[in-house]
Amino acid sequence: MKLLIAIFVALYATSCLAGARADTPNIVLIVADHMGASDIGPYGATDVETPSLDTMAAQGVRFTNFNSAAPICGPSRAAMMTGRYPARIGFEDNIDHDGGLSAEIPTVPALLKPKGYKSGLFGKWHLGHAEGTDPLSHGFDEFFGYDEWSINYYTHRNDSGKESLVHNGRIVEREGYLTDILTDESIRFMEEHRGDPFFLYLSYNTALPPYLGPNLPPDRWDAEFNIGTATRADYIAMVEAMDAGIGRVLESLENLGLAENTLVLFTYDHNGRNLVRNAPYSGGFAMLKEGGTRVPLIMRWPQRLPAGETLRRDGIGMDLAATVLNAAGIELGPIELDGRDLIHAPDSDGERTFFWRISLGDFGQAAVRRGKWKLLVHRFSTFSKPTIYLYDLEADPGESMDLYHQKQAFADSLHRELIEWEASVATRDPAA
Template sequence: MMVVGRVVMALSALLVVAPQSGVVAQSPARGGTRPNIILVLTDDVGYGDIGSYGSRDIRTPHIDRLARGGVRLTDFYASPQCTPTRAALITGRYQQRVSLERALSTAGPSLQTGLAANGSTLPRLLKNAGYRTGLVGKWHLGYLPEYSPNTHGFDYFYGFLAGYIDFYTHTRGGDGLHDLQENGVAVSDTGYMTDLITSRAVRFIEDNATQPFFLEVAYNAAHWPFQRPGHPTRAANNGRFQSPADSIPATRADYVAMLEHADGGIGTIMATLKKRGIEQNTLVIFTNDNGGEWLSNNAPLFHRKDTLWEGGIRVPAIFWWPSVLPAGRTVSTPGITMDLTATVLTAARTRIPANFEGRDLVPTLAGGTSAAPVAERPLFWRIDTRERQQRAVRRGRWKLLVDGDDLLLFDLPRDIGERHDVAASHPTIVRELRALLAAWEADVDAEATLTSRK
């Protein structure tokens, strides 16, 4: 315990990396006008399913345009499931601290829990700083009104609360209830969900083009049910889970059509920015909420969603900001979801709470000198269920994966597919990373316990 305690103290200095509360860090080349910010999240998309990340059978010209005109990250990380990634984004902290490290279902205790509003979540901080804030699409952080997007500071919300819904009937999986709403009021719009998300995103931009705004566009493509656009007769039963063992399984072609349609939506959003003359002063971030599902292509990574292998947590991430970031740059510095939070807040010149755990990535993306300390900070993950127990930590080039009782060490720059366990030849690194992981778990679990008692 004394060893872990010392590591906790050292770890705390590494984890508290955002600017101190009340201090607004400035990234290079930022002008006098605060930028608009659009964060686009796709759902369950594979690392290798974007053209700029190596896809050969899916056309994503609009996402690829962002990569050509901006900065593409090769080593960016989310969580292994939807809810935890979104919790980390909204809070700027590890999701374990708020006890949201598994996806919320539509049954049992999940219906009564969610992310509590505390006055310092991402949309609230931006709203307090004078930004107009909007979320269109998927929320997945609680069903009760006290957990709603509006309660957290989104001025506008149009979308659904569950983890997945039927793309045509807008009923959610599990209980089959209608799950489409606008600012807390149920709506019965007709249309394919991807198109509805795009159209509301465009409307939000049009309505707020003369003032700074933050818009999260959370597509549910290409999450199951695998319903391609223009084929409502292929709708699944209340959006139920689909697997390759189904009597008539979904196909890769269904998945491809869904993702390509979402890419078209991104193109429509970008065209709207250009039409309104605000393209140059808008930071656009594209990423995904976790690794791809069974119809996805996560190559060259191993495994997929709901694991802590790279295929479950490493995701595409592109930053496009013409007035600040260089075009066509690729960065291998590791990043994680909370960095999105810190980057957005810093770009907006908004106060960042001292306990936030992300870093503004813009200096690194722009080629600044802060890449080294960001690269060496440890990043952590955990899955703790009856079905799977995994823990992982990455520091620099090294990743320790604790899979059950097995300690596996990978040199990721040399072994992106995690095929060569080098734990036997680097026992000192294994011990160091294992101690960091134990200290991190003790830290986040202690805070989660305190929070649950309040």
């Protein structure tokens, strides 16, 4: 009799937990760095094997018109965490050692707290070194990783030779390949919080320099942070090691009985250059060509999303915050996001308009996209008049044929919208 009562109590508790958790799914956001747009299997890779991401795409949805909010790390990641344009929150450049994302600006982990979420970041932050700008100040309960642009995969030192692997603000020494360590720590976090709703941000530094694959002998660990001697094979080994780590994370969700009610998202912060393949797009890192900003997005959530679908729905980095928060049932109140929920927005929800801006010293770029049309503006500090290009991305995804003079009136109207957007973000309170 006692045994029957114990079984009943356990089953009742499990059912209550399942009911309480129905509107609080676990969320796993996996972000790669500086990779090629076509360097994973679901997006046409021919010389890179990514069986884990192939499986994830087969079990979920794959977006073909998703864009990073910026072609460089910091602004793109700030958009993911805040749901706002980088320009609106004053975060358009990669930060130096004194800057960072103010804790006054609401972020995903901070907004998830009222729902009881435990949040952990494992890997790259790159949104601030200073007090009040670190992950723990933004609602993360645990941070194991680094706040540099990249660190060595074996020595865990930055490009100045400084030890840079930290756990909750303290330097830690850990032997092993960084990709594997971040995977191990992520799995440990999920195991520890299997009874809580959790937000796991797994931010691999794959595939940033130094280009070091797994299982290298110690005499190869101190590679320089450049690409002078790196090969495509080095890059491929790094990507395939990351894919193996993603496979372990997905397997752990299954083993923990959490896979059905876990939303898993995979994307890049931006595309790379040099050793990567961005075809059919042109350009790459730090450029507003499609090769800099058109990135993969795969989402899997067995309870809510269909399997094996490809979506042409337009999306941008800020949408990740909106999607995650809406999935968790977060009421934003007066907080306004620039992003839109990608799961519940219908394909017929109207044409969206996206804006970008980046400054590279004496040269800057800005862009606006609406549907298939993209306006690209080159600005030079020594010239008062910008150079303007118009592309039809459906017919010309490589942006090789400028149609500005054929459709000048339409192009000029898009340019005016870009200027109006720039004026609007300049006057908004970033903490509002």
